[in-house]
Structures are given as C-alpha cells and as structure tokens.
Amino acid sequence: MFKQKLIILALSAFPIFCLTTQAQTTPKKIKTIIVDAGHGGHDGGAHGGYEGGLNSSEKNVTLAISKKLVTELQKEFPEVKIIPTRTTDIYQSPREKADIANENNGDLFICIHADAAALKTGSRVIGYKTVTVYDTKVEWVKKGNKKVKKVIKTPRKVEKPILQYYKLPTQRSGTSVWLFGAHKTDDKFKAIMENEDFNLQTSSDTTDKEDLVKTTNREMKILADIYVKRYQEKSIRLASFVNEEVEKTGRAALGINQRQVGIWVLQATKMPAILVETGFITNYDDERYLNSEKGQQEIAEAITNAVKRYKEQMEAPKPVAPVKDTMGVNKAQ
Numbered sequence: 001m002f003k004q005k006l007i008i009l010a011l012s013a014f015p016i017f018c019l020t021t022q023a024q025t026t027p028k029k030i031k032t033i034i035v036d037a038g039h040g041g042h043d044g045g046a047h048g049g050y051e052g053g054l055n056s057s058e059k060n061v062t063l064a065i066s067k068k069l070v071t072e073l074q075k076e077f078p079e080v081k082i083i084p085t086r087t088t089d090i091y092q093s094p095r096e097k098a099d100i101a102n103e104n105n106g107d108l109f110i111c112i113h114a115d116a117a118a119l120k121t122g123s124r125v126i127g128y129k130t131v132t133v134y135d136t137k138v139e140w141v142k143k144g145n146k147k148v149k150k151v152i153k154t155p156r157k158v159e160k161p162i163l164q165y166y167k168l169p170t171q172r173s174g175t176s177v178w179l180f181g182a183h184k185t186d187d188k189f190k191a192i193m194e195n196e197d198f199n200l201q202t203s204s205d206t207t208d209k210e211d212l213v214k215t216t217n218r219e220m221k222i223l224a225d226i227y228v229k230r231y232q233e234k235s236i237r238l239a240s241f242v243n244e245e246v247e248k249t250g251r252a253a254l255g256i257n258q259r260q261v262g263i264w265v266l267q268a269t270k271m272p273a274i275l276v277e278t279g280f281i282t283n284y285d286d287e288r289y290l291n292s293e294k295g296q297q298e299i300a301e302a303i304t305n306a307v308k309r310y311k312e313q314m315e316a317p318k319p320v321a322p323v324k325d326t327m328g329v330n331k332a333q
C-alpha cells in the first residue's frame with residue numbers, strides 16, 4: 001500500500017510539474033488549425049423555410065463561410081497549417097470530423113454552423129367560397145297519443161374565408177459561440193487518453209507489473225484531467241474573442257454558451273474547440289447576411305481576428321492570467 005503510493009507520487013509529480021513550468025516558459029506554438037464546415041451531403045442542417053425566405057441550407061452556408069475562413073487564416077498565418085474537414089458537399093459523421101482533427105494533431109478546432117429557431121405558422125384570407133350550412137330546428141309533433149321529435153333542417157348559403165398558411169421568419173438573430181459542457185468532459189478525456197503522444201515512458205525496473213499499469217493509468221488520468229481543464233480554459237478564451245470581434249461588426253453577439261447536453265464533436269477532440277453559430281438561417285436579415293459574400297467575409301474576418309488575438313496570447317512568453325471556468329458563460333438546455 002505504502003509502496004504503491006510512493007510510485008504514484010514519483011510518477012505523477014514529475015510530468016505535472018513539467019507541464020506547469022512548460023506552460024509558463026515555453027508556450028506551445030499553434031501549428032495546426034482545423035476548420036469544420038458543419039453538416040454536408042444528405043445532412044443539410046437547418047434551412048430558411050419561411051415565407052419570403054431564401055430557402056437556403058445550412059450545409060451550404062457553413063461551407064461558404066468555412067472556405068473564406070480557411071483563406072483568411074492562411075493569409076494571416078502562412079506558417080500555420082489550416083485544415084478544412086470538407087471542401088465539397090459531402091456527408092461526414094461527427095466521428096469522422098473529430099478523427100480528422102485528432103489525426104492531424106490540431107491545436108484548435110473551429111466548427112462553423114448556422115442557427116435556427118422554431119418557425120411559427122401564420123394564416124391569411126386569400127378568398128371566399130360559398131358553402132351550404134344547415135340550420136336545425138327541433139319540433140315536437142303529435143303522432144296519435146305520443147309526441148314525436150322532428151328535426152327540421154333549413155339550408156342556408158354562407159361565404160367562408162379560404163385560408164392560406166405560411167411560416168413566419170423568426171425574430172431571433174445574431175451570432176453565438178458554443179463550448180463543450182465543462183462537466184461533460186468524458187469524451188474529451190477519452191480523446192486525450194487515446195492520443196499516442198500521451199503514452200508515458202515508464203521505467204521497467206519495477207518487478208510488480210500490475211502496480212505499474214495501475215499507476216500509469218492513474219497518472220495518465222491525472223494528466224488528461226489537467227488537459228481537459230486547460231482546453232476548456234483556452235476554448236473560453238477564444239470564444240470570448242470571437243464574441244467580441246462579432247460585436248465590433250455591429251451585429252448581435254449573443255455570448256458564450258454551454259450546452260448541458262454536450263456538443264459531441266467538440267468533446268471528442270483533444271484540443272481547444274469552439275462552435276460558432278454564425279447567425280439564424282430562419283431570420284430574414286440573418287439569412288440574407290449569411291448567404292451574402294459580404295456577410296460570409298465579415299464573419300470569416302471576425303473569427304480570424306479572434307484567432308490572431310488568441311494566438312498572440314498563447315504564444316506570448318509571459319504567463320497569461322487564467323480565465324475563470326464559468327465567467328461569462330451562459331448555461332442552456
């Protein structure tokens with residue numbers, strides 16, 4: 001018991017210490033950024049199916065914005081590898097998307113999506129038609145000694161309105177940034193644990209192999225936990241920059257959000273990850289903005305500016321002030 005504790009201490013204290021000092025003196029350079037265009041192929045995502053809408057599909061909007069984002073990031077950071085998950089209209093499962101990010105050893109994962117809200121149904125009168133209705137009257141008539149009920153129906157013509165139903169655009173508009181749930185870190189944890197770089201070198205002079213395996217697992221869990229927290233903190237940092245840069249464009253910046261039910265693809269990547277809901281495809285103005293060259297370019301530039309600020313902070317030789325886990329993060333669902 002005592003012996004095992006000693007091994008745990010010996011194995012775990014060193015790399016944690018290394019991680020902490022490494023973070024302060026030699027910051028890790030951002031070498032690879034993954035840009036994921038949400039949805040694709042048979043998965044069209046949301047669409048602007050309201051009256052007066054463009055009927056555009058989220059998958060096309062996300063692809064167009066992602067392409068512009070890749071171009072902008074490449075221009076801004078020629079030394080960084082910018083990898084899109086898709087460049088055409090193909091379907092990829094969330095697992096495939098996460099694999100692309102993990103296999104390429106991404107340092108950042110940015111998912112592009114478009115929001116939607118439930119459409120209300122409206123109706124309007126588009127004409128009238130004449131229909132026959134019947135007024136009924138009950139009379140009691142004598143039949144022998146009994147009174148018998150008699151229903152008398154009188155036809156009457158009336159004008160009835162012809163209604164047309166349609167979907168109303170939503171009032172909600174603006175950009176929001178999403179993170180994986182801080183408490184829903186299991187998949188993030190797994191993604192980190194599955195990473196080959198994470199296999200620790202351990203000395204082989206211990207005769208008790210079982211002890212070593214147990215200790216190594218525990219050691220890895222401690223480290224993975226540190227990474228999960230660090231990625232969460234970095235994700236919040238980038239998300240707040242994106243929110244600020246969107247605000248600068250004059251559009252509604254809806255803040256940083258965290259779903260109680262995690263966004264799986266963000267959890268399954270072993271790197272800081274954010275999801276940008278660029279705008280509401282169900283909103284009249286937002287849909288037009290998301291489909292316009294100007295709007296797509298503006299979003300791509302806002303995100304690039306945010307990445308630039310993030311990269312500068314992360315690569316600065318000085319340690320940066322930690323961001324509190326829950327600061328400014330809205331909880332939803």
Ligand SMILES: [Zn+2]
Pocket residue numbers: 038039045046058113114
């Ligand atoms: Zn989406």
